[in-house]
Amino acid sequence: MGAMLHLRLITPAEKTDAVVRLIDRTVGTAHLVVLPGAAHRPAGDVVMCDVAREAADELIDGLRALDLDTCGAITAENIDLSLSEYADRAEREAPGEGADAVLWEQLAEATHEESTLSVTYVAFITLATMIAACGVVLDNAILIVGAMAVGPEFGPLAGICTAVVQRSPRLALRSVTALLVGFAVAMTITAGFGLFMDAVGLFSEGRLEAERPNTGFIYAPDWFSFVVAVLAGAAGTLSLTSAKSGALVGVAISVTTVPAAANAAIALLYGDTHQGWRSAEQLLLNLLGIILAGTLTLLLQKALWSTKKRRTS
Structure with a gap:
């Protein structure tokens, strides 16, 4: 396994579909979870996914373009262990190497x-x-x-x-x-x-x-x-x-x-x-x-x- 990040997002209900579509079309993502109405402060849905480090910067930029950093929340953390064929496939599909990627927001x-x-x-x-x-x-x-x-x-x-x-x-x-x-x-x-x-x-x-x-x-x-x-x-x-x-x-x-x-x-x-x-x-x-x-x-x-x-x- 290489470097993966876990994203936890709080998104207003009206933006959830757009967020899910963005994650779906981002190469290098896996383990997408949507919890409708799970967030209380701020109120909204909770969306979680794992993303290869080399694809994370582009995805975070897309989430900020949807104003998720102002009307919701974007949280990212490193994953120490992930045993999953889906995660392995996501890393293989993501361009470049995780160690070379620069996460500018981080x-x-x-x-x-x-x-x-x-x-x-x-x-x-x-x-x-x-x-x-x-x-x-x-x-x-x-x-x-x-x-x-x-x-x-x-x-x-x-x-x-x-x-x-x-x-x-x-x-x-x-x-x-x-x-x-x-x-x-x-x-x-x-x-x-x-x-x-x-x-x-x-x-x-x-x-x-x-x-x-x-x-x-x-x-x-x-x-x-x-x-x-x-x-x-x-x-x-x-x-x-x-x-x-x-x-x-x-x-x-x-x-x-x-x-x-x-x-x-x-x-x-x-x-x-x-x-x-x-x-x-x-x-x-x-x-x-x-x-x-x-x-x-x-x-x-x-x-x-x-x-x-x-x-x-």
Whole structure:
């Protein structure tokens, strides 16, 4: 079995026939169920079906064209197990491969949630930056990797990429706000954390300025930094859009966004403008590479999928 989605729809009675016809003529659907009058809030019929992932985006677009998202409801969830010859046949008939399909509504919803400026988001990026600050002062690569894994900044970056491709100014504004405000708050609090740690004798300017073989790369941006950011951006975008999402943690620990922000905050705290500026360059270089690669990856996926659907239609 490949990737199937289960759709549960609430539809006004007068639209049910049109919804059923749309599902019937969509290649890659199975297990159509109609429950007249089963919905109470909003009132209407309940229609359920399973659809191959590669056919889901087209079907959801059709359901939205019937205004089902405003006068009823469209709910989609992944199916972990489905033992059915009908489902197998639906997947064989659907064009393309499920892992290659991009569900734009699902991507927009995921990036909306991940790119919203919230207390939890700010807490995670601040804690990650503080962990990274400990890592740069101690020259401890393990703490740097831990900070990379904790940092939530890929969500807003993916939101920016999605907003560019889908031409969504509201998502772009929300994502940019989360990114800028999140890093500003995190760096400010980390600077205060650094003052406290210096006061109790755990941080010192000497440690920051000493030879740092394990973490010196954080304030030494070069073309490799940009190349890695581009590769990580493409991999992260693919992990979000495909049915294979396990690569995102690997992406998080490939780029030095949070460590660069932490190094800049601590360096400026001690008046080291050279390290501060070079760390800021590293941060901007990584952000630029991820956004550029993520946007190009989405554009390429969109173009390839459109070409594939035209060939099979």
